[in-house]
Amino acid sequence: MTRPRRPPDDRDEYRGLRLPHRTRLTPQRRAVLDLIADREDSFTAVDLFQEARRRKPKLGLATVYRTVDMLRRSGSVRPLVGDARPAYVRCEPGHHHHLVCLSCGAVEETELCGAPSPAELRKRYGFRAEGHELDIYGTCSRCS
Amino acid sequence: MTRPRRPPDDRDEYRGLRLPHRTRLTPQRRAVLDLIADREDSFTAVDLFQEARRRKPKLGLATVYRTVDMLRRSGSVRPLVGDARPAYVRCEPGHHHHLVCLSCGAVEETELCGAPSPAELRKRYGFRAEGHELDIYGTCSRCS
């Protein structure tokens, strides 16, 4: 079998999760990535750790943190702010925000955003905006 | 059995900071509240602790946390999310957002908001929005 060469535009990705270029796909990472890929709602690092340990009992907590952080850097998970516990959600890279259900924890993405425009902030406050965080809390359709 | 009560806003406020109803004003609290009332920029609990200790050497760290949390519950300080270190800002109760300078840490309030309307979220996602968090990061006029 001819050695598969990685084409220059081959996107490093695993089950829809974008990975940094030339990431090694170890069994440990695969275990954590699988859990995140299957996940519908928000999760904490410890959630993942405990679930992953059921299949890989020797998996280390640091590896979970390293893997989550890797995905955060490449845009496939995002930390959820404003919640009591520090949690993450799987998400598509690109600008969007989250609808977080306070009842069941489900997280839905929305591209709706109406954050004040950088131009307006510039004009009104002389503030040069670089980015923003917006999470919306409430009750999802299934819970209400 | 109802006792005569203080009117709601008799003394539930100190130097512009709103306090929960019938809060006792102890010297320790006053020390912490004074620091917050004078503050222009964001601060951490430990910042306050160290500064307050210069005037009240026996003040406990837990008291600082308790006081900050008290103000958070009544809407006079708000935790800043998305920043590296966990920080708070003094703010007026009511809906508004923050412009956080990544260079000097100054925090400015703005009433500008354009978060998707509850009606739209309801229509598009069946999501009943209850609240949201929006902090905008960038460079303030003085730093740019």
Added chain:
DNA sequence: TTGAAAGTGAGAATCACTATCATCTAGCCG
């Protein structure tokens, strides 16, 4: 003035990571 409730300080405990390091291995090369 007084007593119950609220507040306090000190330190232990907890929580969510982060650093360290000896060891291991995935993926490239021949």
Added chain:
DNA sequence: CGGCTAGATGATAGTGATTCTCACTTTCAA
């Protein structure tokens, strides 16, 4: 194949922020 090496791993110690506990003190309405 098998060897090489940068990158990955697990165990565990360390860290920084916050919360808990509890004996003691203080505030303030009655």
